[in-house]
Amino acid sequence: MIAGGMSAIAPLPMPTGWWVIGRTPEKVFSPMRDPAFLVAVGDEIRFEAIDAATFATLAARAETGEPVARVEAKR
Numbered sequence: 001m002i003a004g005g006m007s008a009i010a011p012l013p014m015p016t017g018w019w020v021i022g023r024t025p026e027k028v029f030s031p032m033r034d035p036a037f038l039v040a041v042g043d044e045i046r047f048e049a050i051d052a053a054t055f056a057t058l059a060a061r062a063e064t065g066e067p068v069a070r071v072e073a074k075r
Contacts, residue, residue, distance in 0.1 A: 009045070011037070022047060025059035026069045038069060 001008045001018035008018065011029035024047070028038050039045060050058070058068045 009039070024069075025055050025062050026067070027062050027065075030065070032065060033067075038067075044074075 001010060001016060002021050003016075003018040007021075009028060010016070026038060027033075029036055030038075062068050
């Protein structure tokens, strides 16, 4: 989401008044995962454009609890 020169990643859809500029099939928050949040303060995040079919495939895998985000080594 983006508003007033700031951006935010929300763990689930919600009304905010911010402009939604994209979404991810990954579960950003999962109470069954340790740690429950996929990212922490200070982490760098890079999003990649994917087509609808790829999104659907990744979303189905994420629903089963499988992590679908690619984690890269910190620089």
